[in-house]
Amino acid sequence: MLESSRIECPYCGESFDIEIDCSAGSDQYVEDCQVCCQPVLVTTRVDPDGTLAGVSVSREND
DSSP states (O other): OEEEEEEEOTTTOOEEEEEEEGGGOSEEEEEEOTTTOOEEEEEEEEOTTSOEEEEEEEETTO
């Protein structure tokens, strides 16, 4: 199940939407910012029932 989430780039501060695959469970991956192309580390928390519980972002090397 895909769910859309709006995140803010930790580099440039611009907001953009990402798609999260909740069927994969909690995850951590790198996605490039759609505005400045910097690598953003995305951490997702998914409940056991498949509901998106939260999304956090940080700079890749922090």
